[in-house]
Amino acid sequence: MLTGKHLVFIGGDARQLEVIAQVIENDASATLIGFSDMHRTFTDTEHGELSEATLSQADALVLPIAGMDNDGRVDTQFAASPVTLTEEHFRALRPGTFVFTGIARQTLSDWCQAHSLRLVKLMELDEVAISNSIPTAEGAIAIAMKETEITLHGARVVVLGFGRCGQTLAHKLRAMGASVSVCARSAADLARVDEMSLAAVEMKDIESVVATADIVFNTIPALILTAAVLKEMSHDCVIIDIASKPGGTDFRYAERRGLKALLAPSLPGLVAPKTAGRIIAQSVSRILALETDGLHGEEDIWS
The missing domain is CATH 3.40.50.720 (NAD(P)-binding Rossmann-like Domain)
Structure with a gap:
C-alpha cells in the first residue's frame, strides 16, 4: 500500500492513466500536470500547475515512458502543448525523491544526480522490460x-x-x-x-x-x-x-x-495501453512500498 504517498504525474499517453488508477487504488494521492484535456476522473487527485511549490510536496515524480527531452520538454496526449521542465523544478524536489521514467536522456540524468534525486529508469528493469x-x-x-x-x-x-x-x-x-x-x-x-x-x-x-x-x-x-x-x-x-x-x-x-x-x-x-500501464504501475508501487516499509535492499535499481 502507498498510504500517505503523494505522486506528481507529468504528461504521457494512455499508459499513464492506468498508472494513475493503480497508485490511487493503492491509497496514494496525486497531482496531475499536463492532463487538462483528459476525459477520465480519479478519486484523490487534483489538476495542478507546474510550480516549485507543487513539486516540493512530492514523494515521487512520474514522467512518461518517453521521459524528458534534453530541452526539458515532456510530451503529453492530454493537453494542447507539452510541459517544459527546468533545473529549478528538480531543485525544488526534496533530496531522495524518486523520479520515475521509462528512459532517461543525459539532461534528466544530470539534473537528478545534481540534486540527489533517485532516478528509476523503468525500461532498464527486467521486471518491466520483459x-x-x-x-x-x-x-x-x-x-x-x-x-x-x-x-x-x-x-x-x-x-x-x-x-x-x-x-x-x-x-x-x-x-x-x-x-x-x-x-x-x-x-x-x-x-x-x-x-x-x-x-x-x-x-x-x-x-x-x-x-x-x-x-x-x-x-x-x-x-x-x-x-x-x-x-x-x-x-x-x-x-x-x-x-x-x-x-x-x-x-x-x-x-x-x-x-x-x-x-x-x-x-x-498503442496496442495495449492498459496492460502496459499496469506493468509500469506494479513496479512503481513496489519500489515505493519498499521505501515505505523501510526496506533498502534494491538501491541498484536507481541512480
Whole structure:
C-alpha cells in the first residue's frame, strides 16, 4: 500500500492513466500536470500547475515512458502543448525523491544526480522490460499481418537482435509457424537462439540472411539496416523496426529502393495501453512500498 504517498504525474499517453488508477487504488494521492484535456476522473487527485511549490510536496515524480527531452520538454496526449521542465523544478524536489521514467536522456540524468534525486529508469528493469516485450511483440506481429499478403505460418522471418523484445518476438513467431532466423552478436545469444531451435546467424552474415526474408523485424537501436544491407533485400520484403527512435533502418534509402519499411516504436502504448500501464504501475508501487516499509535492499535499481 502507498498510504500517505503523494505522486506528481507529468504528461504521457494512455499508459499513464492506468498508472494513475493503480497508485490511487493503492491509497496514494496525486497531482496531475499536463492532463487538462483528459476525459477520465480519479478519486484523490487534483489538476495542478507546474510550480516549485507543487513539486516540493512530492514523494515521487512520474514522467512518461518517453521521459524528458534534453530541452526539458515532456510530451503529453492530454493537453494542447507539452510541459517544459527546468533545473529549478528538480531543485525544488526534496533530496531522495524518486523520479520515475521509462528512459532517461543525459539532461534528466544530470539534473537528478545534481540534486540527489533517485532516478528509476523503468525500461532498464527486467521486471518491466520483459513483461513489456509481450505487447511489443504482439503489436509487431499485428503490423506484419496487416502489411503483408502472406501468412506468418511458413514465412521466412528475420529478427535482428536478441534482447528482451527480440527473444519474445522470436518465440511467438516460431509458435505461429514462421521460419525464424535471429541475427545476434554475442556467442551466448547465438547459443540460446540455437537452443530454441531457431536459425542462429552471426551479425556479420546479415546480408545473406535478409536477402531471402519475407519480413525483417529490427529491435536494435542503432543503424543496422544500412543502405548496403537494404540493397540485398527483396523488393517484396517488409521491414518492421520496433527499436526506439530513430530506429535502426536507413529509411531514406529504403524508400528510394521501394521497400516497405515501417518505424513502430512504443507499441505497448498503442496496442495495449492498459496492460502496459499496469506493468509500469506494479513496479512503481513496489519500489515505493519498499521505501515505505523501510526496506533498502534494491538501491541498484536507481541512480
